[in-house]
Amino acid sequence: MDTSNQPLSVAVLEDSRVLATETVTVEQKHAAYLAPIIERLMATSGVKPADLDRVVVADGPGSYTGLRIGVTTAKTLAATLNIELVGVSSLQTLAANISHENQLVAVLFDGRNDNVFAGVYRIHQGVPTEVTADAHQPFDQFLETLDKAHESLIVLGDTAHFEDRLVAQLGDRVTVLNPVFSLPQATQVARIAQQLPAIKDVDGFVPRYLRLTKAEADWQAQHPKEDGHSYVEKI
Template structure:
């Protein structure tokens, strides 16, 4: 099965084309550039280099959030448009699960972290099961301090992973001490080939109702709701 996998949910842009158990090509960058102008050209370039035509694709897999509001929306919009145009299945995968998948050989809990500002993080708790990771605690948007208080009760070491872990490393060590383990920086970027791996065995979504997973209201919506309550 030929799969196109797309992740634009955070600063990292990652695109991959896979065929069965072969990664035909993968492009990943971690630079501050606008995904709206880079994602489609990157997809086009990669598919041409691996000699795969759009009509040959059999599935689209996209990182569906949480993450950057704009980034998540760009990836999901591209994925839905391609799936609709090509009339092929679409699969959405948690962006946090995708990062956790990089540590699928770790014997313990895996905690991906995306910074959400003001002491908040997007996070979840995963564990490895054979070649995949599975959710132990559902993805959430939570104060990091409250999250770490909960993690203190866990009975295994916890691996923290993701580019935003460095922002919170001091507090994590302070709260969890030796229970906290930090992934090497080479594992912090999401990889679209891992996204394709997860998506190959996942159930497709309903194309019409599928929506990004933001896990919280964007600031403008929150402010509007607060003004209505007043």
């Protein structure tokens, strides 16, 4: 499942075979839609809860609320059914939409205030492998990283506010894809997870936020000498 941004995507697979999948793009009401979609897809594919052996979730970066909904649902399923849990980068999931072998792919989400959540991947045997770690950073800093690559690259994600600057800096080395290629697909989340180990500590698994929430940042600003590592617990 992927609830990390406005689109909501869920899929049920048997090994590599897709049994059922659904993606909703027009509403960001993941708390209301996620459970019914899961139930419907399992019924459609003839899968019962006891048949599941692994749950996979896009764990960020992305919308704080969306990530919490997806990760909480995944943890609940994993814990109650005693099955494996795997987290996959939301950026890597989009990079998996590109299949050209050895292609350099940059994925970015708008982080507001001219910041981005971004990562760079290279397609290897059909799977995006990390070139630079996912990070929250100023767009200009990310642009410098891309410029240093000195090779052609594909950019996808929330590109609308950044396309002009990408082209101005990188010229014909960059291809900014149509938004249709930036639609997350739960089938890609599952495909990437096939090569990843299960989370050992299900209870301790948290989303990959990559930055503090506004509440956490405000708390740390007001308490500069206090340890903010476990903000929620302290409050």
